[in-house]
Amino acid sequence: MVELIMDGKQEPKIEKLLAQYPVFTRIDQGKLRCNLTNHELPYKFETVQNYLTTKKFLWEWELHKILEENGQYFEDIGNNLFGCKITMKTISRDPKDLARHLSGKNFQKALAKKEQEAKNAEKEVEDEPMDINFEIKPSVTDEQNSDNSDVSDKESEGANSKKRTLTTKSAKKKVKRKRVA
Template sequence: MNKNKESVKQTQNIKANDSNMNKNKELQKLVQNNKHFEFLPSGKIKCILTNHEILPTLQEFNNYLNGKSYKNAQENDIDFTQFEPYIVQHKSDRNKLYCNLTRQNISKKKSVVLKHVNGKRYKYYLSKYLEEQAKEEQENQESNQEDEVQNELEELNNLINEEEEIQPKKQKSGILKGGKKINKKKVKPQSEEQIEIEKTIQNKQTQQQDGKQMKKLKNKHQKEQKE
């Protein structure tokens, strides 16, 4: 009888050990497949989100997974800086964010923020802001182009003035008659270089005027669309 009892106990112990080994393997897989947990050298399991340490048993681990502490930590497991500069950290409340587009305070929770950025109000103000930015950028580009044309015209005018100053010095003197010195050519025709420069100036001025007229037409068309 005693031998039978001992054999039954041994069988039960073997089954218990097998069961514990299976549970340990299952626990190891669960921890390894979840980026929020890691094994410590002491054997305990640490939650990276909350820094909480858990006993290395399957039951304790499952209890923690289903607890409020871990679920609340998951709500904040998101990089809120990805929504900047439109949504930023609230100046006085660390648990809230602030939307620069809608002028609203937002709870610092993943679900709340995602709902906000996917809402109609946020998308409307975002599209308006991007339109204004694009319009401002276009105006700056047009202004820079006008400045470039103006600078080129000034440079060309300076070249003409320099050419006119140099030409009299290059004129050849004529034959002396009656004690007077005369020039072979009283009026010297313009050089090819000077003619090309003047043509370039005229073209630049025409382009500048055309650009201004196009800008006026665009503004008039936009006003008519708004009305």
């Protein structure tokens, strides 16, 4: 990177300004790049100060602050929309809309419910005794079953019909497919 020699008065001012807004990176040729808007501007106090008052930067800065604090609740789903992981609603990519959603009744209720579920899950895990002496039994594969079966086709159909009453719908579909084949 190229270091600029600035007069002694401007250097501390611009450094203070950049410390307040840590979204700028220094690039070649004495320029700064805003990480929020990808805007490049010269490394001058007046220019940076003017840029910090633009509508686009202020919009992105507010959005950045909200997402920095509450980003774990939102997912970017494109087309200027965010999806809330707590309430399962879509919210506009507008800082005012996000702030309104975060302070809303539905979000607060859903967040409290989610936190309570997490506490209950932790409590259940703590209360559950650990069984250290467990045994893993090898599973029987379909090939071993087909080699060891001495049952006729009619008997297997009868067994399949009995099994069918005890299985789920997806298992019923599998049994029907096997019978047709």
